[in-house]
Amino acid sequence: MKIDANSLPDDPEQLKRMLLELQKIVIKKDEIIHSLLERFEVAKRKQYGKSSEQLPGSGETFNEAEEIIDEADKVLLAESEINKSNVVKSKPKRNPLPKNLPRKVVTIDLSCEDKICDCCQSKLHQIGETRSEKLEFVPAHIKVIETIRPKYACKQCEEVSTKNHIKLATMPTSPIPKGIATSSLLSQIISAKYQYGLPLYRQEKMFNDYGIELSRKTMSDWIMRCGELFAPLYEKLKKTLLSQAVIHADETPLKVIKEDKKTSYMWVYCCGTDRPTINMIPNIVLFDYHNSRAASCVVNYLDGYQGYLQVDGYSAYGKTTAKIAGCMAHARRKFVDAKTAQGKNKTGKADVALNLIGKLYGIEASLKDKNVDEKYQVRQEKSKAIIDKLHVWVINNKDKIPPKSKLGEALTYWLNQEHKLVTYLEDGRINIDNNRAERAVKPFVIGRKNWLFSNTAKGAKASAMLYSIVETAKANNLLVDSYLNTCLDELAKKPESIEHLLPWNIKLG
Template sequence: MSEAALLEQKVKELEAQLEQKEALLHSRAQRISTLEELIKQFNRKQFSASSEKLSQDQLALGLFNEAESTDEDEAAETESTDSEPEDTVEVPAHQRRRKPRVSLPSHLPREEVLYELSESERVCPHDGTELKAIGTEDHEQLEIIPAQAKVIVHRRQKYVCPCCEQHHATAPKPKQPIEKSIAGPGMLAYVATQKYCDALPLYRQSEIFKRAGLELDRTNLANWMIRCGELAQPLINLLHEKLLEQPVIHLDETTVQVLNEPGKSAESQSYMWVMGSFSASPAVLFHYADSRRQSVPLDLLDESVGAIMVDGYEGYEKACQQYNITRIGCWAHARRKLMDAKAVQKKGKTGKADQGLAFIQKLYALEKAIKGQPPDERYRRRQQEAQPVIDKLRAWLEKSLPQVPPQTAIGKALHYLHTQWHRLVRYLDDGAYPIDNNRAENAIRPFTVGRKNWLFANSQAGAKASANLYSLIETAKANGLNPYEYLKTVFKELPNAQSVEAIDTLLPWNVSTNPNWS
């Protein structure tokens, strides 16, 4: 081989090595960029506001800058300019609103304190005539009396025959929520409301009771809540049956730690599932399970269910296939991933995240406009106005997906849109279908707030009781009832309910017709 050929071969080898090094450097650069994005995302979740709302400045940058008007090479982020957008949005002028004065409810008891002039002051300084009262100048002041406790003594009158003194009789007493316990229905409702509605752990309640002179151990309070959860089970079963009759059911799940579970370590995670319907008679049902397996939604659902609104978790798919259930995807999850991608963009620049958010915001603007309208009208408006936006979004997605690295934040967001697309667009098929699963997330939020305070459940019985009591409280709230008054009624009436019809009257949407309702 000639010297020139040797040199040419050497050059090719060096070029190949250079290409390998360049490819390695490019791969490392992408890896560094991905890690930097992750750091930004962690910092944002830890320290930034969690709101997903877009400001008016963000709307001006991206909302109406349609993706189909961009060039093919707009895969990278571009600096924002002052050029006119294709569409315009009118921002209403700011108006300062005066906050109304706080009015005190008329049903609160009033205690009057009358202030009068002294005898010497009731004389006119000009002519000495005695002054005449012509009315009062009133000022109402709110005063709070701390929780007061009282003891109810249940006296069962005993009788005996005065002749033979052989026949004895004792007046019956209504069944109590916990027989032979010192806790009455109001006490149990108070503790349950404090924990499951106001996120106040039992050990703190125990300290509060001590300040009132009541020595109530946390273990006693916990046992009471478990017994109340067991007492409510027939009502929970009926609530579940009513829920399965609804046209659309929302589902979601979150973690819960249960210390004493058979075959599991104390550090392992279990799950609290929530299913809800928010139509005419809203219902929310919590369900404890020791796993996130697909067998859980299989147990919760059945053939009567028409459609479910869920996130992208694949554990719901088997139930949908077995029961022939329509699965609707959540646009809020798709938007959230685009918001995460937008958060890691460089300041002052717009990119593909803004383009995707522009389309989704148009879908939500339509949903806001048709909120409260009948399903047939919502279906018509969606087909007329949302379908064209969906078509444009699909075309933009197919063009953009190959242009972004899959491990980046925007790559993950677009991949989620792509894989969930057939579920996301299902909400167009029926005007009764929701666009997202926010109602379920809002329903499960009180549980997540409480979990930050009480941290874990000690036993499976405690977790099941918590699920039942959360179900009653959140369903009562969804129906506009006072949770304490509702639980008090349930704990008083349910022990004496001897039929399904009697239990049915205790469902939140029926309880107002109950003659014993407070």
């Protein structure tokens, strides 16, 4: 609004209304500027700062309401203060090399002339020895397996009959019939791409360096064939997954070139932990490809599952028959963004929420080795009171903070998700957050940075199948290459039962 001094009204009431209107415009513009500066600070941290969410802060923004703490906030901060004085930093220590590795012992001794004392010229005697280790790398060994099958025929029948009586031994089963690939080669290609993120075009170059012409098109066809072979094992793992009391889920975008929609999605479902434990919950990670993010994808996959489903705030999960448990890490992340926008070395309202959430995570850390009943009991005694305190604090501050600010967004997220965030208090089997699924999907996200996209939907489905097998093997502390090799050999024979191929039952040679 442009103001000309000559056009100002003489009527005081009209002038007062104009000033009030101008004040509203200024306040609105201040909120927009503040919101943009907050977003700039958050984007700058994500682009150039550390990925850790341990209360970062940089830059300067306005000293708005979210930076002003009242007496109630100071009390909460004092109650939630974390004592770091007892933290002792561990010194880095080199671990010894594994004893099961092949060893070559090299002894470096003094010459006979040097085994004489420099002072009295007497002969020296051995009093001990020193040992040191170095690690040597031997490049991959590639060989050709040439199969010879002698042919046999009957001379007598050849003279009296025109029929062919030639006999020879049956060829051993192979994952790729009439192909040159063995299970060991296929497992190497699969683990290189899906475990270590090495695209097929780079593997093609690697084989060329060994003098082997192996095109990426051929390897791609092999991968899709292997995906089909692993389908029965995948279905068995899915059945086991859906029988668990708690499932974690997440989704991430994927570009598929020959697909109708611009962006497709890889969904991940998992249970247990991402490392071997002594509990009875199996560690399973399964991927599922769809060309959309519609609720029908998760609804059809879970197929009437009625246990706990731990997810982020995406509304599609709420369409399932499962009981939804929220993710405290997502709520915390919102307050971390508000802390970042708050400014460097400043203490504000975001610190109150972060410290209270930090106490919740501190309790969870103390329950790491406790059983389900003990977790439930401690959460009821300690965690519930902290969450109630945090919720009251959010209610008391929601009208004081601009809703479009980072802190306002964090408060809104808490209010919308609070009924899901407290679900973990109901059952000791539920985690405080959905980091299990986020860690499970991370290898896919890292691999995607290397191979960028899938060419076809069929290839994306094969990738979902193989990522599932690889990540489940890793979660069960198996050597991925050996596990793939054994499974491919067995699945090529089409066994009636695949129970022995499950990661917790497998016996690797």
